[in-house]
Amino acid sequence: MANLLLLLSDIWAYSVLGMTTYRCPEPGCTVRIRMRFVSAEESQRLRELADDHGRHQPKGK
Numbered sequence: 609m610a611n612l613l614l615l616l617s618d619i620w621a622y623s624v625l626g627m628t629t630y631r632c633p634e635p636g637c638t639v640r641i642r643m644r645f646v647s648a649e650e651s652q653r654l655r656e657l658a659d660d661h662g663r664h665q666p667k668g669k
């Protein structure tokens with residue numbers, strides 16, 4: 609249920625605000641990066657950051 613709400617909020621952010629959301633693919637990780645009006649280079653950089661779980665895994669793991 610919580611995941612559905614997160615998905616809906618992503619869709620809302622994209623459709624209403626024109627924002628793009630990149631999400632960490634790691635199960636259980638809630639890191640998401642939203643951006644708007646960024647260059648292609650910046651977009652690529654942020655996407656790589658979101659994809660790289662090792663750079664934002666929670667402390668204590």
Ligand SMILES: [Zn+2]
Pocket residue numbers: 632633634637638639660661662664665
């Ligand atoms: Zn992550």
